[in-house]
Amino acid sequence: xxxxxxxxxxxxxxxxxxxxxxxxxxxxxxxxxxxxxxxxxxxxxxxxxxxxxxxxxxxxxxxxxxxxxxxxxxxxxxxxxxxxxxxxxxxxxxxxxxxxxxxxxxxxxxxxxxxxxxxxxxxxxxxxxxxxxxxxxxxxxxxxxxxxxxxxxxxxxxxxxxxxxxxxxxxxxxxxxxxxxxxxxxxxxxxxxxxxxxxxxxxxxxxxxxxxxxxxxxxxxxxxxxxxxxxxxxxxxxxxxxxxxxxxxxxxxxxxxxxxxxxxxxxxx
Numbered sequence: 001x002x003x004x005x006x007x008x009x010x011x012x013x014x015x016x017x018x019x020x021x022x023x024x025x026x027x028x029x030x031x032x033x034x035x036x037x038x039x040x041x042x043x044x045x046x047x048x049x050x051x052x053x054x055x056x057x058x059x060x061x062x063x064x065x066x067x068x069x070x071x072x073x074x075x076x077x078x079x080x081x082x083x084x085x086x087x088x089x090x091x092x093x094x095x096x097x098x099x100x101x102x103x104x105x106x107x108x109x110x111x112x113x114x115x116x117x118x119x120x121x122x123x124x125x126x127x128x129x130x131x132x133x134x135x136x137x138x139x140x141x142x143x144x145x146x147x148x149x150x151x152x153x154x155x156x157x158x159x160x161x162x163x164x165x166x167x168x169x170x171x172x173x174x175x176x177x178x179x180x181x182x183x184x185x186x187x188x189x190x191x192x193x194x195x196x197x198x199x200x201x202x203x204x205x206x207x208x209x210x211x212x213x214x215x216x217x218x219x220x221x222x223x224x225x226x227x228x229x230x231x232x233x234x235x236x237x238x239x240x241x242x243x244x245x246x247x248x249x250x251x252x253x254x255x256x257x258x259x260x261x262x263x264x265x266x267x268x269x
Contacts, residue, residue, distance in 0.1 A: 006036045007077045009084065020049055020150055025087065034072065038082030050081065056150035057083045059126055067117035069137065069145045088145050093133035097197055103142050107198050108268045113144035114198075115264070118191055119257040122184050126152050129162075131190035132171045133197060159183040169210050170203060174217045174248045185250045188257065192245025199238065200231045204246055220248045237267050 004011055009026040015035070016023040020043065026036045037057075043049040060083070061071040070086040096104055104110060114136060121128050129151040137145040151166050159181030167176070173189035175182050196204050204224035205216055216222075224246050228239040241263050247253040254260050 005077075006038060006080075006082055007075045009034065009036055011036060018148075020053055026084075028084075033087045035069075035085040035087050036082055037085055038077075039080055041078075041080055044078070044080045052150055054081055056148070056152055057081065059152045060147075060149040062124055062126075063120065063149075065117065065120040067113045067144050067146060068120060069147045085147075086145070088137045088139050088143075090137055090139035090143075093136040093138055093194065093198070096138055097133060097201075103138055103140065104198065106142075108264075109142060110138065110144055111195050111198060112261075112264065112268065114146075114191060114195065115257050115261055117144060117146040118187055119261070121146070121152070122155065122187070122257060125155055127155055127182065127184065128152050128187050128190075130167055130171075131187050131194065132168050133194050134168075136194065155183065156181075169213045172213075172217070173250075174220060175250055177214055177217055183250075184257070185253045185255060188245055188254050188260070189247075191257075192242060196227060196242050196246060199234055199242060200227045202230070204230075217248065223248065235267060237263070241267075 006024070006026065008029050011024040011026050013025040014022060015025055017040070021037055021039055024036045026034055028034055039050060039053045043053075057071070057074055061074065063071075069088065072084045072086070074081070074083050076082070090103075091101070118128065118131065128146070128149065130148055135146060135148040137147055139145070153162075161179045161181055162176060165172070165176060165179070171190040171193050173182070173186045175186060193203060224243070226239050227234045227242045228236065241260060244252070244254050245260065
């Protein structure tokens with residue numbers, strides 16, 4: 001097996017690797033740069049991981065929005081499934097936050113695009129369920145692109161608990177942790193945590209161990225501090241928007257992305 005190639009594509013640089021997949025910059029037969037996202041080779045005969053990866057790739061391929069990374073094609077090489085994705089000249093939001101990159105100097109347009117990406121996913125009939133800074137790419141021109149649909153699932157006709165608890169603890173909603181019904185508001189909570197970091201520079205809680213995160217998130221009557229309590233320069237209306245996104249009780253949280261966009265227009269028409 002030639003690990004320097006994937007189908008017709010020549011792999012040039014390993015960009016990232018997670019628990020299930022690895023990501024490479026690659027060159028196609030036409031000389032253009034693309035990204036290859038493929039299942040980790042040692043999982044090629046692992047039925048569960050293959051199924052999850054392929055399901056996520058199929059869901060990702062249904063997306064058609066400027067704020068979601070495009071899937072050009074899919075394939076399999078030596079029984080290792082892969083997707084050929086749009087190349088983004090930039091970094092993920094986590095890296096940019098950590099180095100306080102100048103591209104984040106005006107965060108409102110970044111937030112707007114984050115919202116539009118998630119709105120599109122929901123309108124396509126899916127929950128992303130892994131919305132976090134690591135899965136939000138920001139190009140050098142501040143264009144935002146959402147990636148990684150491995151945990152995505154169809155929106156249930158009636159809110160229902162998830163069969164398994166997957167994802168990064170800091171971005172899991174209280175209803176996921178408590179195994180109560182989920183819907184679009186579950187993604188909105190994760191988006192709210194990421195947006196809190198974008199505007200405030202930190203999460204709405206002190207970084208904790210998993211057990212402490214679970215306790216903090218499931219203490220439903222103990223709200224997170226408002227963004228203005230940490231960073232007073234944040235406008236009142238924006239602070240209220242962010243706080244409503246991360247409400248621990250679903251009946252107090254924004255029910256749809258469209259309502260967040262409506263309120264955001266009052267700040268950035």
